[in-house]
Amino acid sequence: MDELVVLFGGFSVADMYPSVKLLQVMSGMRRKLEKLHKRVDQILENIVNEHREKKAKRESGRGEAEDLVDVLLRVQKDGELEFPLTNNNIKVVILDIFSAGSETSSGVIEWAMSEMLKNPEMMKMAQVEVRHVFDRKRNVDETCLHELKYLNSIIKETLRLHPIVPLLLPRESNEQCTINGYEIPVKTKVIVNAWAIGRDPKHWNEAEKFDPERFLNSAIDFKGACFEYIPFGAGRRICPGIAFAIPNIELPLAQLLYRFDWKLLGGMKQEELDMTETFGLTARRKNDLQVIPIPYHPPHVKE
Numbered sequence: 001m002d003e004l005v006v007l008f009g010g011f012s013v014a015d016m017y018p019s020v021k022l023l024q025v026m027s028g029m030r031r032k033l034e035k036l037h038k039r040v041d042q043i044l045e046n047i048v049n050e051h052r053e054k055k056a057k058r059e060s061g062r063g064e065a066e067d068l069v070d071v072l073l074r075v076q077k078d079g080e081l082e083f084p085l086t087n088n089n090i091k092v093v094i095l096d097i098f099s100a101g102s103e104t105s106s107g108v109i110e111w112a113m114s115e116m117l118k119n120p121e122m123m124k125m126a127q128v129e130v131r132h133v134f135d136r137k138r139n140v141d142e143t144c145l146h147e148l149k150y151l152n153s154i155i156k157e158t159l160r161l162h163p164i165v166p167l168l169l170p171r172e173s174n175e176q177c178t179i180n181g182y183e184i185p186v187k188t189k190v191i192v193n194a195w196a197i198g199r200d201p202k203h204w205n206e207a208e209k210f211d212p213e214r215f216l217n218s219a220i221d222f223k224g225a226c227f228e229y230i231p232f233g234a235g236r237r238i239c240p241g242i243a244f245a246i247p248n249i250e251l252p253l254a255q256l257l258y259r260f261d262w263k264l265l266g267g268m269k270q271e272e273l274d275m276t277e278t279f280g281l282t283a284r285r286k287n288d289l290q291v292i293p294i295p296y297h298p299p300h301v302k303e
């Protein structure tokens, strides 16, 4: 995944001059991509084969419950769809879950934790909320996530300052148009800088400040209707995984905040925490976040 993200998002001089075919050979990009494609394909092939073998065992009476790949294999075999589900279709769904689904959500969790460690009073407020909601159950599950209004605004503010796919996905214009006086010819590769839009002082007060409260009682949402805030993109090709992504961030974050108090390593001060980003398809932390968890023991609350 690390290599894939760098190569997919990395700068290649050959992209700037697509008609100079020699540059594509000289940059070595194509060769690197083909090599990586082979390795990724082999990993995905192995996952599918392992599931086929497990399925054979399960049919003879042993084995565990079905997972996503099992379901896709079953649908493929039963021919329930109007169109055939090929092995490549199944492999690409697995790749989507790893690349579009996990890399993004885990990156946002890491940024949200980093911002809260930099702003301990905000972490405290988020913990008070999570513990207030879940102490009666002594466990965090999905049922009450909608009650975590402050945590939700922390996630929104994290996505504003750290849109994990900062340049969205490259698009190609299918007709000629003019934007802000610039003529965009047909078939131009268009890149939208969601990172810069989220920090634009024309649209955001104190744009560089991490301030989750700006989203409390605000109608601004990431569903593609507010163009000053597009961490999931907008339009027809907006991220189709939003409904899965948000609980996938909320639930682990709520669990981390509920179960532990958190300290930076080696007595590091909050202002010393490095917030440098990587350059690639996704903008993750350059250096892993290292923290010390201190277990929290929920009180016994009468039902």
Ligand code: HEM
Residues within 6 Å of the ligand: 096, 097, 100, 101, 102, 104, 105, 108, 163, 164, 165, 168, 169, 170, 230, 231, 232, 233, 234, 235, 236, 237, 238, 239, 240, 241, 242, 244, 245, 248, 249
């Ligand atoms: C915090 C989590 C996530 C963020 C910030 C995010 C962001 C994005 C962005 C910015 C795009 C490009 C949209 C555009 O160019 O207009 C995108 C596309 C996509 N995302 Fe997500 N995503 C997240 C989670 C997920 C999840 C959980 C899945 C699926 C399990 C997913 C699947 C996809 C797919 C398949 C596309 C390509 C859609 C297309 O080109 O038509 N994403 N995502």
